[in-house]
Amino acid sequence: MIDGYNRNISYLRVSVTDRCNLRCRYCMPKEGLSLTGHDDILRYEEILRIIGVAVKMGVAKVRITGGEPLVRHGVVDFIARLNDIEGLRDISLTTNGILLENFAAGLFTAGVKRINVSLDSLNPERYAHITRGGNLSEVIRGIDAVHHIGFSPIKINVVVIKGVNDDEVLDFAGLTLDKPYQVRFIELMPFGSGNNSRYLSNEVVKERIGGVYPLESPLRTGAGTEGPAQVYRIGGGRGEIGFISPVSHSFCSSCNRLRLTADGHLRACLLMDEEIDLKAPLRAGCSDEEIERLIGGAVSKKSAQHERVCSDNNLRKCAKQMFSIGG
Ligand code: SAM
Ligand code: SF4
Numbered sequence: 001m002i003d004g005y006n007r008n009i010s011y012l013r014v015s016v017t018d019r020c021n022l023r024c025r026y027c028m029p030k031e032g033l034s035l036t037g038h039d040d041i042l043r044y045e046e047i048l049r050i051i052g053v054a055v056k057m058g059v060a061k062v063r064i065t066g067g068e069p070l071v072r073h074g075v076v077d078f079i080a081r082l083n084d085i086e087g088l089r090d091i092s093l094t095t096n097g098i099l100l101e102n103f104a105a106g107l108f109t110a111g112v113k114r115i116n117v118s119l120d121s122l123n124p125e126r127y128a129h130i131t132r133g134g135n136l137s138e139v140i141r142g143i144d145a146v147h148h149i150g151f152s153p154i155k156i157n158v159v160v161i162k163g164v165n166d167d168e169v170l171d172f173a174g175l176t177l178d179k180p181y182q183v184r185f186i187e188l189m190p191f192g193s194g195n196n197s198r199y200l201s202n203e204v205v206k207e208r209i210g211g212v213y214p215l216e217s218p219l220r221t222g223a224g225t226e227g228p229a230q231v232y233r234i235g236g237g238r239g240e241i242g243f244i245s246p247v248s249h250s251f252c253s254s255c256n257r258l259r260l261t262a263d264g265h266l267r268a269c270l271l272m273d274e275e276i277d278l279k280a281p282l283r284a285g286c287s288d289e290e291i292e293r294l295i296g297g298a299v300s301k302k303s304a305q306h307e308r309v310c311s312d313n314n315l316r317k318c319a320k321q322m323f324s325i326g327g
Helices: 042-057 074-081 102-109 124-131 136-149 166-178 203-214 278-283 286-302
Strands: 012-016 061-065 091-096 113-117 156-161 182-187 229-234 242-246 257-261 266-268 275-277
Touching: 012 042, 042 061, 042 257, 042 278, 042 286, 061 074, 074 091, 074 102, 102 113, 102 136, 113 136, 124 136, 136 156, 156 166, 166 182, 166 203, 166 229, 166 242, 182 203, 182 229, 203 242, 257 286, 266 286, 275 278, 275 286, 278 286
Parallel strands: 012 061, 012 257, 061 091, 091 113, 113 156, 156 182, 182 242
Antiparallel strands: 229 242, 257 266, 266 275
16 A cells, blocks of 8 residues: 555554553543543444555554553453454553553463563653553563563564653663563653653653664664664664654655554554544445545555644644554
């Protein structure tokens, strides 16, 4: 699928739920905000059908996300069924890691080899504060479990929040000396209820890390950039450090993705609010050709560049929050 700007759209991010077992302050209000009831969420059969059509059209990679994907009942069996879709080459998952220890073996058997775990602090009290009650040791045990089982790559996503966890960037970077993980620093984006005053540019983060650990490009083909991340390593370190900078450096020109929300809408861009409803046509009994036409419509809606990325003080917010779009 080639869009109007010559980008090959081959990656679909699928949110299987907008519910979550954490309440990260920058993502969800404390009371939770599941906008959807049981029937509003796409059934697994429906998601499989949409992915099947998308793969026929050229999607080769699917990432399962949420909300927290591991809280949806039956998610491992659902993922296992993705393997029956001919042409789907890569199945990955993004999780907060709270339930990961128990799910790790099942996920690996179901075909997930690439996993991203979100972790914004290495300090138990601070982690509990940011997530409103999360238990850091559960996440650490989950990461250890996927490491021992042999998942690769394992990426640790850290949203850097000024005045909250930015004093930990060296600790996170230092993790990559001993562990073969890719620690990725992500700029805070304009979602959620607070203002973006806690945004910190990755330029600052990179400078702080580079001032202590000389950063070099990793030694492998295609190294330096990986999807939206700029990737480096500390000389002699086992892991890598990535910078994902949607605010300071838009990566729209290489964007290859579509998003399917838990409530059955296709979204051409994370930061643009326009969506295409797939659930209503599906439930009205539409054909695969119609689904194909709607997916093609979403691809054609991809614009060259989203309009929200500008300066620190000039960020417009999305109407939906990250947990309902699928981060
Ligand atoms: N619950 C899972 C998790 O936390 O990994 C998957 C969904 S979560 C919405 C996906 C990612 O989005 C997480 O890494 C989270 O930190 C990130 N995220 C949520 N809100 C964000 C924001 N305002 N700016 C940047 N990243 C955000
Ligand atoms: Fe839940 Fe992930 Fe949002 Fe945190 S970032 S509240 S874990 S969906």
